[in-house]
Amino acid sequence: MGLQTSLVPCIKNRISRNSPESRGIFLGEIFHFEYGKNTLSCGMAVSTTTSISIRERFQDLDLESALKLVFSARKGIKARLFFEFADSINMPEKRLAELINISSRTIHNYKELQKPLDPVQSEHLLKLISLYGKGEDVFGNLEEFSYWLQKPFWKSKEKPLDWLNTPGGVDLVKDELAHLSHGYAV
Numbered sequence: 001m002g003l004q005t006s007l008v009p010c011i012k013n014r015i016s017r018n019s020p021e022s023r024g025i026f027l028g029e030i031f032h033f034e035y036g037k038n039t040l041s042c043g044m045a046v047s048t049t050t051s052i053s054i055r056e057r058f059q060d061l062d063l064e065s066a067l068k069l070v071f072s073a074r075k076g077i078k079a080r081l082f083f084e085f086a087d088s089i090n091m092p093e094k095r096l097a098e099l100i101n102i103s104s105r106t107i108h109n110y111k112e113l114q115k116p117l118d119p120v121q122s123e124h125l126l127k128l129i130s131l132y133g134k135g136e137d138v139f140g141n142l143e144e145f146s147y148w149l150q151k152p153f154w155k156s157k158e159k160p161l162d163w164l165n166t167p168g169g170v171d172l173v174k175d176e177l178a179h180l181s182h183g184y185a186v
Contacts, residue, residue, distance in 0.1 A: 054133040054142070057088050063130035073123035076116030082107055085129055089142060099164050100124045120167075127170040134174055138181045149173075 058081075062068040086096045097104040100121050110117060117125065135145035149161040153176075160176065163169030 051142075052088075054088060054129065054136050057084070058129050058133070061126065061129065063126060063133065069126050069130070070123065073126055074119045075122075076119060077122040077125065078114070078116055079107055079110035082117070082125060083111065085125065085132075089132055089146070096128075099128065101165065124167045124170070127167050127174075128164065131164075131170050131174050131177070134177050138177050 061072065082096065082100075083093065086093045089096075093107070094104040097107050100117075101124070102117075102121055107117075109115075116122070132142065132145065135148070136142050139145040139148060149164075150159055152159050160173045163173050
């Protein structure tokens with residue numbers, strides 16, 4: 001008994017190339033593998049969308065200058081920025097709220113009331129946004145930077161993420177990123 005297999009390209013794609021569902025998706029060939037009475041259909045779809053970098057997403061904020069960051073923080077930033085940032089770094093809102101020392105309920109109330117964050121929380125959030133932008137630059141993407149934040153420092157049990165609950169801790173982690181970007185071991 002011989003084994004016969006045929007590879008037949010499928011003419012009909014389940015999603016047309018111009019449909020709304022296919023936006024950002026490259027539809028590759030769909031194949032049928034036939035073996036006797038059994039048929040296995042498979043296809044390949046590759047995403048062609050690129051994620052927007054932190055720097056691009058928050059380009060309206062001038063985070064390179066410490067002085068401008070402080071002036072922005074003193075005015076108070078809108079709570080909506082908190083939610084945009086949490087979404088962009090794939091961090092649960094509750095975890096980000098803990099980092100800037102505010103309850104998740106309070107931040108939701110601020111959003112509903114369109115109340116700005118107080119200056120200390122605003123500064124902390126702006127520093128986190130700046131840090132993630134720098135981390136994305138150093139590591140090439142947010143996933144690698146987030147992974148690095150979870151890893152303990154050399155000969156230490158502390159992780160960089162543990163330091164992010166104070167503005168000074170954010171500054172220390174940013175200094176460590178600067179060392180990494182210049183080739184120093186951390």
